[in-house]
Amino acid sequence: MRTAYSVETVRTAERALMARLPDGTLMQRAAAGLAAACADLLGRVYGSRVVLLVGSGDNGGDALYAGARLARRGAGVAAVLLAGERTHPGGLAALRRAGGTVARPETAEELIDRADLVIDGIVGIGGKGGLRPAAAPLAERAARSAAAVVAVDLPSGVEADSGEVLGAAVRADLTVTFGTHKPGLLIDPARAYAGTVRLVDIGLGPELPAEPDLEALQHADVAALLPVPAAESDKYRRGVVGVAAGSARYPGAAVLAVSGALRGGAGAVRYVGPAGAAVIARFPETLVSDQGPHRAGRVQAWVVGPGAGDDAGTVAEVLEADVPVLLDADGLRLADVGAVRSRTAPTLMTPHAGEAAALLGVAREEVEAARLASVRELAARYRATVLLKGSTTLVAGPDGGPVRVNPTGTPWLATAGSGDVLSGLAGSLLAAGLSARDAGSVAAYLHGLAGRHAAQGAPIGAHDVADHIPGAWRDVRDAVGG
Template sequence: MRGVAVQADLTVTFGTHKPGLLIDPAREYAGSVRLVDIGLDLPVEPELEALQHADVAELLPVPRAESDKYRRGVVGIAAGSARYPGAAVLAVAGALRGGAGAVRYVGPAGDAVITRFPETLVSDQGPKHAGRVQAWVVGPGAGDDAATVGEVLAADVPVLVDADGLRLAEAGVVRARRAPTLMTPHAGEAAALLGVDRAEVEGGRLAAARELAGRYGATVLLKGSTTLVADSGGGAVRVNPTGTSWLATAGSGDVLSGLAGSLLAAGLSAVDAGSVAAYVHGLAGRLAADGAPVGAHDVAEAVPEAWRNVLG
């Protein structure tokens, strides 16, 4: 039931955290949350779970002595356009700092990418001719390039679909994929995919993430003031505990896409790649902002510091 709610400074909850204490719009009313264990016999499978530093540290890929760029994972980035070359640059930035052994870029923003990141392997021949990759990221700043989105979705490797790619990806094509798919919409994009108003998604994030994952047969990372990661197979939805409102800035999602794509290429499952990327990205946002305005490129630059913070 909706209505007037108390804006609390402190909320004491018993036994376990409740979904409303972890997910907006209710979370912002809870203030600091203190959990009191009263010995309840709780169900084995929770509805929600939140990773902590120790959980993320166990999942972060670390190269070994025998590692080469292919063992570490090569991620392909199909992003950007003549109108939005910056989306490609930011996605590549996230990917390079996400632990990938190499990043292959395909698209019309190759000059901008290679100028900023000369270590990137750039091609203008399309995804099929880009070379070997272990995962793809498609969509950021891609405009109406449906052909490239379709070509990437046909690849038999994990694929992250973001931004314009979400609009261009057909639900039937995504459901038919054998390899994992990770979709990363914000509330507006999720609303468009579900055919509902944005307010409905923002007022029921948990239900929206689950519905979208089930409809597309994919893992869904629903971005926003509360970032959720839901798997099409059900189970606990992961709620991200890191982040800052300063991350609400253009290009931040492109960095997240590249970061998550690198983790997919490193061999993490779609759920783990999305959860770990959201955690590190949120922490990088906190570190970069430190209470002041921040740009997406600053967030990308802070990813190594956040990585070290988790492992430290």
């Protein structure tokens, strides 16, 4: 599992570690890791041209010390100093001793144009509000150049704790981060500025608290959560998921939600709604009822809302059930806030950015710019677990614990009905016994992998995603020998 910690937590851990180490040890560890990553990216260090964009503070020092290491290996290294007298003195002296130079300000853009590598050491993880006017043109020049851009710890100009981008920022091909990931490296829009992320171990792990701010599941974590039937299992012991979805206008939403549910680990799927004929025609194994949720038979979880139109009565009826409920699409619009907040069984809400914006009473752009804050606010406001869909899917619980970030998605999943498949999949995992947080996280992970497998660089439909869920499931288990 990858974890990320806030700036305050990282700085506290760094102070504790530095108190036990000789002065400068931590910076030398960081610089060594940065230089190694840059050398790997260059391939051939000797004769390469490297430009350092150096601000004040430790990030600038890391860049200078790394530049000195590259210069000793034969690179031509020039530093552009953006902080004047506040430049890290030890790093600057090390660069000069190694044969590096300090560029005249008027030559900076020309040097960037000719560089093989640009190292961004402008602003550290505490930077706020985007790049300052003196730095912004250099970041833009680097982005337009043929040089590879490497960010030190975090691309300068992005917000480390929130993933927001509030002004001009460096766009990196590679970000070399130290000790632990920072939230902004995992969450869009900042994630898109980071490029590939390489984590360098500087010994910070023992100083970090057990509970991170963010966590991203990996194959082994997901494999450990997947429901697996035992020898004595039957369809009822594996769990039954109810799907209340679709309408005369949107029968396809019901079919797609059921398609996800059938592949999510529960033993049976009960469908309730007006699209029963369409569901049976496509999936004859579904248990179909037209008597409403209360008379459909026992279930261990409900999915309600996809394609529901204006059927507020069914949404209200499902929310009264004393089992986990997944609330999606029209269900989010039709649900009473008080009814959701007062539920004692788990609730999992799965909005996209537009739906989240409507629930919060803000513009969609505000949600997309501040995804982490938005998902946390929704979870607290509704006392529910919230899965915020998008370029980075986030899962936040009402208890304020770590937010889960899903790393597996693909832009090809932005297709009609894909969210209905996700809802059915997550609802089935709820019925199989996973918590709302785990069901949402595992479903997003498998859904993203299935989308990748289905697309392989080409357009796909939602039914393609559903068809590839078993393959994604097998990939996860096979990767850990399951």
